[in-house]
Amino acid sequence: MVHQIHTYADLRKQLHDDLRIQHPEWVQPNGESPLCDSYEARLMKTLQSLNQSKRYGFSDRRQLEQPQA
Template identity: 75%
Template sequence: MVRQVHTYADLRKQIHDDLRIQHPEWIEANGESPMCDSYEARLLEVLRGLTQSDADKSDDRPQD
């Protein structure tokens, strides 16, 4: 089932939940998941890079 994502927070929550559903072996007995945390942290780095890249591109546009 595809869920609609309306906000960045929704996207993070969906990824958080889906990683745990798809990889229950990554969940430790105490409920923590360093592997999922690592994936989520990497995603944030990639998204920040894309956001920064988009901002840089808009700064390079000629001003009217």
């Protein structure tokens, strides 16, 4: 089934669900999944970095690392 992703919340929910479906061995008997949680956190961190880069007009990560003149 194809889902439309419109927001970061939609994307996060889709990732949450898909990881648990694709990797049931990662889900503990109590329903928790530290590995899935880690992937979700990494995604959110990456999206935040991309959003900040876009907001400040950086098109390339290397621009972020160059010293200011």
